[in-house]
Amino acid sequence: MTAAGTAGAGTPAAEFPRPVPVPDERSAPFWAAAASHVLTAARCARCRSLAIPPDQVCPHCDATDPEFVFEPVSGRGRIRSWTVVRQSFLPGFNAELPYLLVDVELDEQQELRMIGRLLDGPDSPVRLGTPVRVAFEDLADGVSVPAFVLAGDPDSTGGSDSTGGSDSTGGSDSTGGSDPREGA
């Protein structure tokens, strides 16, 4: 944060590195999988629901011994909301501004939501229900964090619109999953 010697001394991104996650006992498997570009979610051994992040108490069945285990998920989902961040409170993102942040409901479970950057750029054509898939940003050796890209990519695997349905009204029934109850 010193002002001295900043001119020409490397990129802003180098001066303010992107913040990295500090894994703990509970989150370590998630970040280890992310480093291999695999998105995981935590499954409760009691009610089989997924959660991100896993709480001490399962948000779906209230079990105090949920024995959450991270398992891979498809990384596919639909946009429930978004914002373009033009001013960051974290200097490590200054070099990325402006960027699009998307609130995504993953296909695996109703209301299983994640927030990440949409790497297609701030002017990407997004709407409620736009399909996306996970992508990863490599921040350092062995440190990658999830983000998203529009799912219409040629290199996306499988169909680009597997769940069908039009939820332009933004209702919460977009995926019609067979999932257990929701928390809230």
Place this chain on the structure above:
Amino acid sequence: MSGRLTSSNKVAVVGYAHSVVQRHNPRPLGALTVDIVREAIADAGLTPAQVDGIVAATLFPSAGSHTVEDGVHTVTTNWLAERLGASPRYVAGFQGVGQVSGSVALAVNAIVSGAADYVVLYRSLHNPRGSYHASSTDAFGGPAQWTAPTGYFGPLAMIALPYNEYLQRYGATREAMAAVLVEARKNGARIPWSYWYGKPLTAEQYLAAPTLTDPICRYDCDIPVDGVAAFVLTSADRAVDGPNRPVYVSGYAHAVPKTNNRLPLHWPLDDIMTAGLDTARRLWESAGVKPGEVDLPQMYDGFSPFVWFWLESLGLCPVGEAHRFVQDGRIDSDRPDALPILSGGGALGNGRMHGIPQMLECYLQLAGRAGDRQRAKATLAVACQSSPHYGGAVVYSVDPF
């Protein structure tokens, strides 16, 4: 189950004091708080020695890298109790997010239970030097590890997501929000202690401001300030002996959100409204009144979208309609046929005083102490705070019905 509170209208607000609201007050926050609290006690016709209860909430609402020192950045009730010269036997702090409404509940419960006879309630807000929310942290453990590294950080993004969800779902626009800002700032411009005194805002100025985190611009956020306000509460029996007309606490309710299925600070619109509608139902039951009876509902507006979320949660307009409800002068406090939802200027028109502007407007109008701004009819009021799914609200009445 819920229902009308046995404490309904058994406790009243009997005095107040309020500091000037400014970006940086040269006086230390603790000393300023002692002064304002003593002033409120005198306003109620009392001496500090008669005050036996102290309640407050001391949340310091910044995501930034700041140290928090008691008496400097916040003022806890214990800090004040040591220095006020009172005789406290009930000293408590509210830990939730609806700080002012939660503190009112503590005061009411203390008084009806006999734990205290005269309770002083205050809120002290401090604006730190430097960027309010900026953080130089470059590695996040704990809850923020799930959000900050992926670019989701700070309250603007927190409110921008449900706000945009609302805009997209109901076909609303930023233009519709201009009416909220114009009304809040029009009223704040008339309040001498407000940061925005004499500084109204036009719709054109609002819409010309660049967005910071779409669709939020700087005017959608209350400005951080230094400021202190205090109120004195006592039982309805004692209240009639004071120098001011009592304003009765008819009911209150607080949100009890379930968020452990969410990322930290992720507030989907459906979460806000589901828990908000529950908060409102319990609020009306607690006071034994209906939304249509309220003639002074003061919406919380620390971020402008909260105004819409509260209007709909409280049933003052249908869900999805608030962006239309606020148009065409229907919330203009200068029109006799309008619903004055921001007549006290709110946080957008005063500065970041949390739930104080809403509570103060309810008190001043119902006590008949609003001066030039006094409304011809103000009998039943509501003061909201924070988000409907996180905060709370209080119903005030001019009569102990």
